[in-house]
Amino acid sequence: MAVLTLVYGERMVKPQFFLIMQKRHNMKRKLILLALISVMAHVAVAKTIVANVGKWQVAYDSDSRTYAYSCDGKLMVAPSRAEAVYSRDGISRRVSSADFHKVTLMSDGGVRRFVMSQSRCHKGLTMILESVAVEGQLQLRLLLDSDGEIKSNYMAPVHTVQPLTINGGEVRMTKVPFDNDGFSRYQYARLDKELTSYEVTAVFDGKSRNGLVIGSVEHTQWKSAIDMKGCGSNIMAELKVYSGVSTTETHDILPHGSIVGKTLHSAWFTMIKSNDWRDGMETFAEACAARQKGRSTWRHGMPVGWQSWGVMATHNSLEVDLAVADYFSQNLRKGGFCGEDGMQIMSIDAWDNLNSEAKRQLTAHCEQQNQIAGLYRSPFSLWWGEEKDLQRPLFSGCEYKACDVVLKANGKPFKYDGAYCLDPTHPAAKEMMRRDMDEARRLGFRYVKVDFVTNGIIQADSYYNKNVHTAVEAYNEGLDYFTSQCYDKDGEPMFIALSISPLFPYQYGNSRRIACDTWGKIEQSEYAMNAIGGGWWANRLYQYCDPDHIVLVGNDAVKETEGENRARLTTGFASGMLLLADNYHMGDTITKCGDPKLSAERAALLLANPRVNELIKKVRHSFRPVYGYKTHNGDAGAEFAVMYDDVEAVYVAVINYSDRATDYRIEPEDIGLSVYPANVEELWTGERRQNLYVTIPVKDARIYKIKK
Numbered sequence: 285m286a287v288l289t290l291v292y293g294e295r296m297v298k299p300q301f302f303l304i305m306q307k308r309h310n311m312k313r314k315l316i317l318l319a320l321i322s323v324m325a326h327v328a329v330a331k332t333i334v335a336n337v338g339k340w341q342v343a344y345d346s347d348s349r350t351y352a353y354s355c356d357g358k359l360m361v362a363p364s365r366a367e368a369v370y371s372r373d374g375i376s377r378r379v380s381s382a383d384f385h386k387v388t389l390m391s392d393g394g395v396r397r398f399v400m401s402q403s404r405c406h407k408g409l410t411m412i413l414e415s416v417a418v419e420g421q422l423q424l425r426l427l428l429d430s431d432g433e434i435k436s437n438y439m440a441p442v443h444t445v446q447p448l449t450i451n452g453g454e455v456r457m458t459k460v461p462f463d464n465d466g467f468s469r470y471q472y473a474r475l476d477k478e479l480t481s482y483e484v485t486a487v488f489d490g491k492s493r494n495g496l497v498i499g500s501v502e503h504t505q506w507k508s509a510i511d512m513k514g515c516g517s518n519i520m521a522e523l524k525v526y527s528g529v530s531t532t533e534t535h536d537i538l539p540h541g542s543i544v545g546k547t548l549h550s551a552w553f554t555m556i557k558s559n560d561w562r563d564g565m566e567t568f569a570e571a572c573a574a575r576q577k578g579r580s581t582w583r584h585g586m587p588v589g590w591q592s593w594g595v596m597a598t599h600n601s602l603e604v605d606l607a608v609a610d611y612f613s614q615n616l617r618k619g620g621f622c623g624e625d626g627m628q629i630m631s632i633d634a635w636d637n638l639n640s641e642a643k644r645q646l647t648a649h650c651e652q653q654n655q656i657a658g659l660y661r662s663p664f665s666l667w668w669g670e671e672k673d674l675q676r677p678l679f680s681g682c683e684y685k686a687c688d689v690v691l692k693a694n695g696k697p698f699k700y701d702g703a704y705c706l707d708p709t710h711p712a713a714k715e716m717m718r719r720d721m722d723e724a725r726r727l728g729f730r731y732v733k734v735d736f737v738t739n740g741i742i743q744a745d746s747y748y749n750k751n752v753h754t755a756v757e758a759y760n761e762g763l764d765y766f767t768s769q770c771y772d773k774d775g776e777p778m779f780i781a782l783s784i785s786p787l788f789p790y791q792y793g794n795s796r797r798i799a800c801d802t803w804g805k806i807e808q809s810e811y812a813m814n815a816i817g818g819g820w821w822a823n824r825l826y827q828y829c830d831p832d833h834i835v836l837v838g839n840d841a842v843k844e845t846e847g848e849n850r851a852r853l854t855t856g857f858a859s860g861m862l863l864l865a866d867n868y869h870m871g872d873t874i875t876k877c878g879d880p881k882l883s884a885e886r887a888a889l890l891l892a893n894p895r896v897n898e899l900i901k902k903v904r905h906s907f908r909p910v911y912g913y914k915t916h917n918g919d920a921g922a923e924f925a926v927m928y929d930d931v932e933a934v935y936v937a938v939i940n941y942s943d944r945a946t947d948y949r950i951e952p953e954d955i956g957l958s959v960y961p962a963n964v965e966e967l968w969t970g971e972r973r974q975n976l977y978v979t980i981p982v983k984d985a986r987i988y989k990i991k992k
Contacts, residue, residue: 333389335396338417340555342424344389344398349382350445351398351413353422355557360496361523362448366413366426368550369438369528371542379406379428381413408432413441414549421571422555423501428548435542437754439550440526442498447521450475452489454913457512457520458818460484462533463738463786464800465701467811469920470818472913475514480531483788484568485510487520488561490913495561498525501571502552503789505543505754507534507741527551535700536743538693541754562821562908569824572790578825579767581777582794586900587828587861588622589629589655591733594803594833594865595878598635602642605632606649607869611884613653619892621862624901629731629779629863631658640727647728658731658779659724663717663766664740665703666690674704679719684712691744698742701784705739708762709749717762721769730772730779734793737763737785756789763792781830787822795828795861803865804835804844804852806983810941812855813922817915820906820926823860829906831855833865836890837883847984849886850968854937854985857899858907858926895967896987902930907937910954916941924948927955934990935967940980950976957990965989 333344341354350363367380384400391397400411412427426441428434455475461468462482472490473479484499500508506527515521527550528540554571558564590608592600609630612621622628630650632638636659638646647657666686668674674687674697689712690697691705698705706713724732741759752758770778782793784800798815802808812831823829834856836849844852856862866883867875891897907926915921925948928935934955940946952960952975960975967987980986 333387333398335389335391335398335415337396337415337422339420340415340417340422342396342398342415342422344387346387348445349384351381351442353442353555355422355555358557359448360555360557361442362444362446362520364442364444364523366411367440367443368411368426368428368436370409370428370430370434370436370548372430372432372434377406379409379411381411384411409434418554418571420556421567423552423571424555425502425552426550430546433544433546434548435544436528436548437540437542438526438528439548440524441550441553442523442525444520444523447515447519448523450487450489450518450520452492452494452518454490455518456488456490456913457481457514458486458488460787460818462507463784464797464815465738465784467799467801468533469811469814471920472818472915473514473919475517475520478511478513480529480533481510481512482529482533483508484565485512486561486565487512488912490911493560493562493912495558495564497554497556497558497561497564497568499554499568500527500551500788501554501568501575503572503576503756504551504760505757506551507540507754507756508551508553525553530743535738536755537698538743538745541743541757543753561912565821566824569821573824576789576791578791578827579780579794580827582779582827584627585624586903587629587779587795587863588627588900589631589863590868591629591631591633591658591833591863591865592636593633594835595838595867596875597633597877598637599875599877600632600636600638601875602638602646604867604869604872604875605630605638605646607871608867609646609650609653609655611868613655615884616887616891620894620897620900621891622900626654628655629658630655631660631731631733631781631863633660633733634662634735636660640723643727643729651728656730656779657728658733658781659729660733660735661720661724662703662736662739663713663720663734664706664708664762665701665736666706667703671697678712679716682712682715684710689713691742692746693742693744695745698744700739700742701736703736703739705742707744707748708740708758709747709752711748713762714765717766718769721766724778725771725773728773730776731781732770732778733781733783734766734785735783737782741786759786760789763789767792787819790822790825793826795830796822796826797830797832798822798859800832802832804838804848806848806851806941809848809851809855809939809985810916810922812852812859813926813939814915814920816855816859816906817909817912817923817926820908823906828861829859830861830863831859833863835865836886837866837879839878843879843882845983846886846889847981849890851939851941851983851985853890853896854939854987857896857903857987858928858937860903860906862900890968893968895965895970899935899967899987902935903928907935910936910950925950929956933992936976936988936990937985938976938978938980938988939985940983943982945979945981947979948976950978955990957992961991963991
């Protein structure tokens with residue numbers, strides 16, 4: 285094991301440093317570290333300490349007491365300091381690396397550690413900045429090591445203290461929303477504003493595509509974020525990378541919970557320098573998955589089928605469900621609208637209006653024609669009206685009142701999205717989960733839409749499990765238990781489709797909605813494409829990105845146009861999952877929802893198209909943005925072009941969100957080609973052309989296939 289240690293300020297490391305390390309390491313490391321004491325006596329005083337971590341360099345300047353991060357010799361993050369807030373014996377203190385006068389650099393087993401020794405105002409505390417090279421990335425975290433128990437709810441490995449000029453003609457910083465609720469949007473903001481991006485961001489030049497990705501790759505305890513402040517077209521004035529975010533966007537009214545112990549650490553963060561920021565975002569997702577694998581239990585290819593909420597909503601019935609299942613099996617499957625082995629999903633939503641016998645009839649009917657039935661659950665939500673109702677038992681025979689099980693903030697039961705939030709760690713909440721999924725299993729369901737999951741990641745005053753202090757810890761405990769109950773009658777894992785949900789942690793769902801409450805109008809397609817263009821890389825965390833229920837013909841008096849249908853279906857093909865949501869029951873004279881005749885006409889026209897349906901078999905990841913800054917209607921708009929690079933061809937989807945025909949010019953180098961081949965095929969219309977200098981009609985879409 286190679287060990288390199290540099291010390292400045294003294295010629296010999298004080299013995300207590302090694303005593304601190306002895307507490308943390310095994311006996312073998314104790315002997316190695318102690319053996320180094322005699323070597324350390326000959327280390328010269330240094331002004332700047334540089335750690336080479338793979339192709340990255342971390343430089344510490346003793347005059348300014350700042351760190352600078354470079355990659356291949358190019359400065360990537362301006363001089364910065366590490367900082368944290370901690371409390372001990374009821375006294376809260378803010379500490380920065382600038383407070384520490386002695387710094388030691390160690391290289392131990394590939395992990396570099398800047399160890400900052402205690403100062404007078406922080407007696408008994410050591411701050412450690414830890415970094416490691418992982419496949420070209422620099423991964424780092426901040427630790428606080430104390431001789432007594434401490435608490436912390438804020439730890440920032442990086443907080444810049446000097447502006448950094450970024451070269452490029454279209455420099456952008458991206459905002460990733462915390463979750464998909466409240467019509468939250470991704471942003472590609474210029475460097476003339478402030479924004480907070482949750483868990484990850486990319487700062488990139490749209491023209492050259494050069495970029496830096498920074499994000500948290502560990503999601504066990506913390507809600508993490510990156511705060512950015514630009515002060516001009518090319519100047520990043522401030523960058524803060526930290527664990528412990530609590531804002532209205534995380535839906536918290538309390539500060540982030542405090543972790544407790546003698547040694548505390550932030551989440552691991554990664555820095556990725558990339559010649560193409562899109563590759564960097566995908567590398568980030570893969571770095572997360574290397575630490576925590578996602579759920580990948582589905583074996584039937586792109587999920588294709590129907591769900592009841594979009595048009596039927598609260599008016600669903602068994603009669604409609606059976607009729608729609610037959611229509612999908614007998615009509616749409618013939619044209620190729622089905623999974624790789626012919627599989628289709630038929631999912632009923634909230635207010636399904638079905639008793640147990642009707643549900644059993646539905647699941648059996650679906651199974652007979654190679655379909656699986658899905659149902660709806662919201663394990664962290666209690667849909668009771670008034671606070672006085674919470675005095676009742678949570679369920680019949682439960683020993684706990686509901687008021688004992690709901691989360692409390694500032695002593696009051698907490699409501700979000702109209703429901704009381706349940707404590708994910710409480711045994712009564714877990715018992716409800718077990719009962720719900722046991723019933724689903726007995727009735728024959730193999731797919732479950734899990735809604736309002738964000739209700740389980742709200743910071744509370746406390747939790748039933750006293751070892752849990754943060755919302756993320758509680759969420760992990762609750763969803764880990766819930767997913768352990770999600771298996772079908774044959775013992776196989778159910779498909780878990782997360783709906784209203786945080787983006788991280790991610791390992792509990794086969795799919796996650798990229799944007800919620802998205803029907804069929806062009807503005808809703810634009811909303812979905814904003815999330816695809818900004819969050820396509822999440823397909824490396826979840827098996828599938830879900831574009832929400834795809835409506836062709838809704839309940840509005842003004843019906844969606846055929847062009848709007850193409851645009852909305854294109855969002856489904858581009859995301860990699862397609863659950864339609866119309867009423868296809870031709871004999872429906874009771875609910876009168878939607879327009880079954882028109883829905884069937886549109887489906888026959890658009891989904892019996894083998895050219896487009898080949899994407900169901902081809903697409904394994906979501907389409908990614910072609911540019912990343914050419915957006916409709918501002919920084920929080922949707923990109924007009926997304927692409928998918930297959931082995932044999934490049935597919936490019938172009939959507940016109942406007943109310944006039946629009947020209948688009950996509951050069952071959954924009955999509956990774958040197959020239960266009962002689963034959964470019966448009967999948968919706970069958971048109972053949974020689975380039976992508978195209979005119980897209982009003983509120984419409986085209987998907988082009990360019991063979992390599």
